[in-house]
Amino acid sequence: MPIPVPAHPHLVQNYGRQDVRFVRGQGCWLFDEAGKAHLDAFGGVAVSALGHAHPGLVAAIASQAATLLHTSNHYHHPLQERLATRLSELSGLPRVFFCNTGTEANEAAVKLARLWSGAHAGSKPRLIACEGSFHGRTLGSLALTHTPKYREPFLPLIDVEFVPFGDASALERVMRDDVAAVFLEPVQGESGVQVPPAGYLAQVRELCTRHGALFVADEVQSGIGRTGRMFAYQHTSILPDVLCLAKALGGGVPIGAVVMTEAVAALLKPGLHGTTFGGNQLACAAANAVLDVVTQPGFLDQVAANGARLQAGLRAVFPEAIQVRGQGLLIGVQMPTDPGAIIKAGFDHGVVVGPAGGNVIRLAPPLTITAAECDEVCKRLAQAKASLGAVAAKA
Numbered sequence: 001m002p003i004p005v006p007a008h009p010h011l012v013q014n015y016g017r018q019d020v021r022f023v024r025g026q027g028c029w030l031f032d033e034a035g036k037a038h039l040d041a042f043g044g045v046a047v048s049a050l051g052h053a054h055p056g057l058v059a060a061i062a063s064q065a066a067t068l069l070h071t072s073n074h075y076h077h078p079l080q081e082r083l084a085t086r087l088s089e090l091s092g093l094p095r096v097f098f099c100n101t102g103t104e105a106n107e108a109a110v111k112l113a114r115l116w117s118g119a120h121a122g123s124k125p126r127l128i129a130c131e132g133s134f135h136g137r138t139l140g141s142l143a144l145t146h147t148p149k150y151r152e153p154f155l156p157l158i159d160v161e162f163v164p165f166g167d168a169s170a171l172e173r174v175m176r177d178d179v180a181a182v183f184l185e186p187v188q189g190e191s192g193v194q195v196p197p198a199g200y201l202a203q204v205r206e207l208c209t210r211h212g213a214l215f216v217a218d219e220v221q222s223g224i225g226r227t228g229r230m231f232a233y234q235h236t237s238i239l240p241d242v243l244c245l246a247k248a249l250g251g252g253v254p255i256g257a258v259v260m261t262e263a264v265a266a267l268l269k270p271g272l273h274g275t276t277f278g279g280n281q282l283a284c285a286a287a288n289a290v291l292d293v294v295t296q297p298g299f300l301d302q303v304a305a306n307g308a309r310l311q312a313g314l315r316a317v318f319p320e321a322i323q324v325r326g327q328g329l330l331i332g333v334q335m336p337t338d339p340g341a342i343i344k345a346g347f348d349h350g351v352v353v354g355p356a357g358g359n360v361i362r363l364a365p366p367l368t369i370t371a372a373e374c375d376e377v378c379k380r381l382a383q384a385k386a387s388l389g390a391v392a393a394k395a
């Protein structure tokens with residue numbers, strides 16, 4: 001098993017970390033302090049869309065760092081305007097607000113929902129989210145997050161009602177004209193990579209339209225090509241009213257975005273919301289470099305093909321899995337028991353995968369992963385699994 005890395009005396013111990021220190025990366029590979037190569041199939045939680053040290057991203061960041069890092073949102077800047085234009089064209093939603101993280105994007109969306117109610121004389125006080133949802137850790141986003149262990153120590157939170165994910169009838173039963181917004185992840189990430197049944201998003205869209213509620217799609221994890229389309233809702237023909245982005249958008253440089261309709265954008269009058277860092281020059285240069293790659297012809301088809309290949313390979317490695325599921329390169333392997341030991345053994349065999357809720361091994365590799373690297377991920381996971389079998393046999 002990996003050699004334990006002792007808890008650092010000057011770091012707050014709020015994370016359960018793996019016993020490894022990564023010091024360098026190249027493409028899909030991470031290198032630890034001893035120089036050992038690990039194939040990265042987790043992408044720093046679906047962030048490292050272009051892998052590590054991608055030349056285009058490196059060049060964009062380096063040249064922007066040497067030009068201008070930050071001026072604040074007191075001023076205009078062309079990189080932000082270009083990125084907003086591109087996100088609008090890609091999403092079909094015309095207005096963009098930039099922030100820094102996923103939780104901030106959802107936090108802004110909660111405020112938009114409040115303004116939406118305000119615009120209707122306060123007649124829309126209710127917020128609805130889904131069971132199994134994860135929307136972030138700040139108080140507004142935490143209120144939308146269903147997992148009891150994340151939320152309960154911080155009660156009271158603002159009122160949010162939860163309905164089962166993927167069940168349009170359950171949503172229909174609680175939908176009335178007093179709902180300001182329905183928040184959901186088109187593919188749930190944290191809760192174990194849950195893909196809703198076909199038709200669900202269209203039914204949610206219809207219910208929101210019927211009751212004048214905002215449909216907020218949290219694509220912090222599923223967006224920017226992860227599922228084989230630029231945004232996961234683009235597997236359907238619907239448009240949300242509000243789209244939350246972060247994680248992969250900057251390829252590792254923190255940046256978040258809230259993309260929205262004109263009607264929603266009109267609610268945010270000057271001074272009502274803002275952030276110091278949101279969409280600064282460095283972050284926008286990085287995000288534009290990510291989009292340069294992800295929008296190349298055929299790139300998303302490659303993500304879809306490699307996702308299918310990886311899923312098939314994982315089914316062969318884990319025949320005992322309850323389910324192998326996902327969309328594109330967001331994949332969950334639901335195991336019969338806690339997969340923590342397999343994830344840990346991966347570090348011995350040079351493959352990085354992560355956990356998700358419900359005994360799930362989560363894979364969210366760089367979108368630039370090759371077919372051969374997908375096969376190598378499976379090969380190394382098979383070795384990691386076999387090593388555990390050997391340990392069990394010895395004991």
Ligand SMILES: *Cc1c(COP(=O)(O)O)cnc(C)c1O
Pocket residue numbers: 100101102103104106134135136137185189190218219220221222246247
């Ligand atoms: C990760 C995540 C968030 C929170 O993003 P942070 O950048 O960690 O604040 C919100 N929503 C979804 C769907 C996520 O996966």
